[in-house]
Amino acid sequence: MMNTTHGAIGVAMASVTVLVAPEFAAVAAVAALLGSVFPDLDLFFGTHRKTLHFPIVGWVVALPATVWAVLAPSVESVGAAFFALGATVHAVTDAAGAGHELRPWERTSQRAVYAHVLGRWIAPRRWIRYDGAPEDLVLMGGVTLPVLVLYDGLVRNVMLLALVISVVYTTYRKRMPDLTPDWLG
Template sequence: MMVITHVAVALLFAVPVALVEPSLAGPAAVGAFVGGALPDLDLFVGVHRRTLHFPVVGPALAVPAVGLALLVTTPLTVGAALALVGLGVHSASDALGAGEELRPWERTNTDAVYDHVGGRWWQARYVVPYDGSPRDLLVAVAASLPVLVVYDGPVRLVLGGLLGMAAVYTLLRRRLVPYFERVV
């Protein structure tokens, strides 16, 4: 899935915070944004879908972090909780997409995300056929709608801009492969 889809899904978890406690809407959004985007930094450092993806540890840490934020509600605990939720959901949900390859629609590599606890790759489920597929964009838009309704200001602006980029990426995804190959 596109990193923008992961950010949109993470921000969706910040919506209830913004509705219940508007003063914490900002920290929740920042935490969600960072946690949703962070795993894919391993595109640049280490092994993609492995170095910074934690499909078991991420969700396992998110649960106590949410508990702590409910008990001790401060901007920091709420931001940290949303960051871990974003990171955990991103990591685990990558298994719903394709394997790590430049032409994921060919399905030659079914390794989707690395489970450090089990010491093995989780296999791709192809619920979202590949990053930049129409269904990927659909998930991004669907997750974004409540966020765009509840949030205004910079969150709405940034997410709207990211969705525009996601739409362009989706249009060009298959044509971009030769350029990706040159970079790799």
């Protein structure tokens, strides 16, 4: 999935706060967005979808943080809960996509995301054929809709920008590997 899709999923999860605790809506959106894009920082360590992706262990942090936010709502507890939920859901949804490869439409990799507890890679499900696939863009747009309805101002504008970036990325995705330097691939 595109990083923008991960971010949109996180902010869509956070949009529940607009309805139940509007005083925490902004912090929930920001924390969810940051948590949802955070795991992909491991791209820079050469260990993408392994070092900062925790599809199983992440729940050990996310669930207690969510309970904390429900029982003692504060900027800190709500922020921690949505950051952890965003990061964990990101790792889980990576398994719904393609393998960890430069040209995922070629299906040469059986590694979607690393499960530390199991000590092995989880195989890609390919429900989203590859990051930037048309269905990825449709998913990104679909999860962005409630955000656009429930939020205004900065959150709405950031999500609109993410949608525009997603359209451009989807348009050029299959051409990108040819432009990628060998050392980055």
